[in-house]
Amino acid sequence: xxxxxxxxxxxxxxxxxxxxxxxxxxxxxxxxxxxxxxxxxxxxxxxxxxxxxxxxxxxxxxxxxxxxxxxxxxxxxxxxxxxxxxxxxxxxxxxxxxxxxxxxxxxxxxxxxxxxxxxxxxxxxxxxxxxxxxxxxxxxxxxxxxxxxxxxxxxxxxxxxxxxxxxxxxxxxxxxxxxxxxxxxxxxxxxxxxxxxxxxxxxxxxxxxxxxxxxxxxxxxxxxxxxxxxxxxxxxxxxxxxxxxxxxxxxxxxxxxxxxxxxxxxxxxxxxxxxxxxxxxxxxxxxxxxxxxxxxxxxxxxxxxxxxxxxxxxxxxxxxxxxxxxxxxxxxxxxxxxxx
Numbered sequence: 001x002x003x004x005x006x007x008x009x010x011x012x013x014x015x016x017x018x019x020x021x022x023x024x025x026x027x028x029x030x031x032x033x034x035x036x037x038x039x040x041x042x043x044x045x046x047x048x049x050x051x052x053x054x055x056x057x058x059x060x061x062x063x064x065x066x067x068x069x070x071x072x073x074x075x076x077x078x079x080x081x082x083x084x085x086x087x088x089x090x091x092x093x094x095x096x097x098x099x100x101x102x103x104x105x106x107x108x109x110x111x112x113x114x115x116x117x118x119x120x121x122x123x124x125x126x127x128x129x130x131x132x133x134x135x136x137x138x139x140x141x142x143x144x145x146x147x148x149x150x151x152x153x154x155x156x157x158x159x160x161x162x163x164x165x166x167x168x169x170x171x172x173x174x175x176x177x178x179x180x181x182x183x184x185x186x187x188x189x190x191x192x193x194x195x196x197x198x199x200x201x202x203x204x205x206x207x208x209x210x211x212x213x214x215x216x217x218x219x220x221x222x223x224x225x226x227x228x229x230x231x232x233x234x235x236x237x238x239x240x241x242x243x244x245x246x247x248x249x250x251x252x253x254x255x256x257x258x259x260x261x262x263x264x265x266x267x268x269x270x271x272x273x274x275x276x277x278x279x280x281x282x283x284x285x286x287x288x289x290x291x292x293x294x295x296x297x298x299x300x301x302x303x304x305x306x307x308x309x310x311x312x313x314x315x316x317x318x319x320x321x322x323x324x325x326x327x328x329x330x331x332x333x334x335x336x337x338x339x340x
Contacts, residue, residue, distance in 0.1 A: 038062055038063060038064045039060075039062070039063045039064070039091040039092070039247075040063070040064050040066070040089065040090045040091050040092075041053075041056060041060070041063050041064070041065045041066070041090065041091060041092045041093075041094070042065075042066045042067075042068060042087055042090045042092070042093045042094070043056065043065065043066070043067050043068070043094045043095075044068045044069075044070065044073075044093065044094070044095040044096065044098070044108075045068075045069070045070055045095060045096030045098070045121075045123070046069070046070055046071075046096055046123065046227075047069070047227075047228065047262065047265075048096070048123060048124060048227075048228070048229065048234060049067055049068075049069065049070075049094075049095075049096055050067050050069065050261065051229075051231055051234035051235075051260075051261060051262065052094070052121070052234050052237055052238045052241070053065050053066070053067040053238075054231075054234075054254075054258055054261065055231070055234055055235040055237075055238035055239070055254045055258065056238045056241070056242060058250070058252070058254055058257055058258050059235075059238055059239055059242055059249035059250050059252070059254065060242055060247055060249055060250075061250070063247075068083075070096065070098045070102050071102070073098075073102050073103040074102055074103045074104065077103060078103075078104060079103060079104040079105040080103055080104065080105030080106045080110050080111055080114065081105060081114070083103060083111065084111060084114035084115055087115050088115075090115075092117070092119065092241075092245050093115050093117070093118045093119065094118075094119050094120075094121050094241050095108055095111070095118055095119070095120055095121070096108075096120070096121065096122075096123050097120060097123070097205070108120070119241065119245070120205040120206070120207070121205065121207050121237055121241060122198075122201055122202040122205055122207050122209065122237075123201075123227070124198065124223075124227070124229040124233060124234075124237075125194075125197070125198060125201075125226060125227050126194050126195070126198050126222075126223050126226060126229075127190050127194040127226045128190060128191035128194050128195065128223075128278075129221050129222075129223050129270045129274065129278070129280070130223065130225060130226050130268045130270070130274075131182070131185075131187035131188075131190040131191075131274065132157050132158050132159055132177075132182070132187065132271065133155050133156070133157070133158075133225060133226050133268050134155075134156050134157070134158045134161070134321050134323055134324070135147050135154055135155070135156065135321065136148040136150075136156045136161060136318075136319055136320065136321050137318060137320060138320075139321075139322075148310075148314060148318055148319065149310070150303075150307055150310065151286070151288065151296075151298055151302075151303055151306040151307060151310065152266040152268075152286050152287065152288040152289065152296070152298065152303070153265070153266040153288065153289050155225055155266055155268055156307065156321075157303070157304065157307065158185075158321065158323055158324055158327075159173060159176050159177060159181075159185075160173060160303075160304045160307045160308070161307070161311070161319065161321060161324050162324045162327050162328070162333075162337060163176065163304075163337065163340070164307070164308050164311045164312075164319075165316075165319065165324065165328070166334075166337055166338075168337065168340060170301070170304050170305045170308055172340040173304055173308075173340065174300065174301055174304055175340045176336075176337065176340050177271060177273065177300060178273055179272075179273030179274075179276060179277065180273075181273075181336065182271075182273045182274060182277075184332075184333075184336055185333070185336075187274065188277055191278075195213065195217075198213065199213060207237075207240070212233075212236050212237075215236075216232075216233055216236075219232075220280050220281075221270055221280050221281070224262050224263065224265070224266075224267045224268070225265075225266060225267065225268045226268075228262040228265060228266075229262075230255070230260060230262075231254060231255045231258065231259075231260035231261075231262070232253065232254060232255040234254075235253070235254030235255060238254070239254075264289075264290045264291050264295075265289055265290070265291065266286075266287060266288055266289050267286070267287035268286060269282070269283035269284055269285055269286060270282050270283065271283075271284060271300075272284065284299055284300040285297050285298070285299055286298045286299075286300070286303045
């Protein structure tokens with residue numbers, strides 16, 4: 001079975017530890033009383049938090065919704081006490097887990113001690129549609145600045161990286177992007193492993209997603225990349241947060257009335273060998289980041305060729321990834337790549 005991307009793993013122990021803390025009562029479940037004026041909601045987290053906040057603004061037009069991205073907490077507030085002071089009059093604070101290091105004074109555990117009723121909601125990480133996608137560099141840091149860039153952002157092909165490290169040509173490496181090779185690499189096992197991880201971490205923060213995940217899966221592809229879900233996924237999370245804090249959100253499909261901002265960032269295709277297995281449309285077109293300039297579209301041969309050119313300019317010690325390094329110790333995978 002292919003291992004989960006290493007980016008997922010640092011979150012699990014800390015999230016489970018948070019769920020066991022005595023300062024995390026289900027206070028959010030008490031009946032909500034509408035205060036005078038507009039209710040104030042603050043959403044803290046990664047790029048997914050911006051989509052949840054966007055959905056909340058649509059679903060609760062009477063609410064004032066603020067987004068605080070974890071990456072900017074230190075610059076804006078300096079320390080955890082100042083952040084807690086900023087949140088003091090919020091009616092609801094919804095937050096992703098974030099570890100120590102993003103704001104001085106602690107992590108989300110410490111913030112929850114200072115902000116009674118803070119509600120955690122899960123980060124959506126799912127590799128089933130994109131099992132070849134990996135990060136290269138210091139994954140454990142959870143910081144994009146410590147990852148090696150690919151032709152479309154911080155997203156790389158495990159097959160391409162391993163082919164480069166073995167000294168294969170671009171042409172030989174391209175012969176490995178088939179359903180049969182994906183099966184030999186354990187890529188189809190990653191669906192269940194990734195689903196189990198997502199559902200377990202969601203339960204750990206008191207936000208079970210079994211029903212939602214079943215609906216998302218039946219509806220086709222619901223991820224742009226392994227950490228960027230489609231807007232309707234974030235809309236489902238926003239709707240639950242609203243209802244479970246006593247609000248009555250509008251009964252509308254968020255994706256029909258709001259743009260999916262994550263489509264402007266990189267998009268990884270569901271490669272044909274994967275698409276055929278799951279009965280969804282397939283593609284070999286990779287899309288680059290389009291937030292500051294027109295996005296680039298790269299077909300698979302161009303993506304692999306440009307990846308090889310980038311790797312050739314990097315120090316070998318920077319081209320690290322746990323999965324690829326494990327492949328280098330596996331004689332069966334060595335033979336598979338050697339046959340190319």
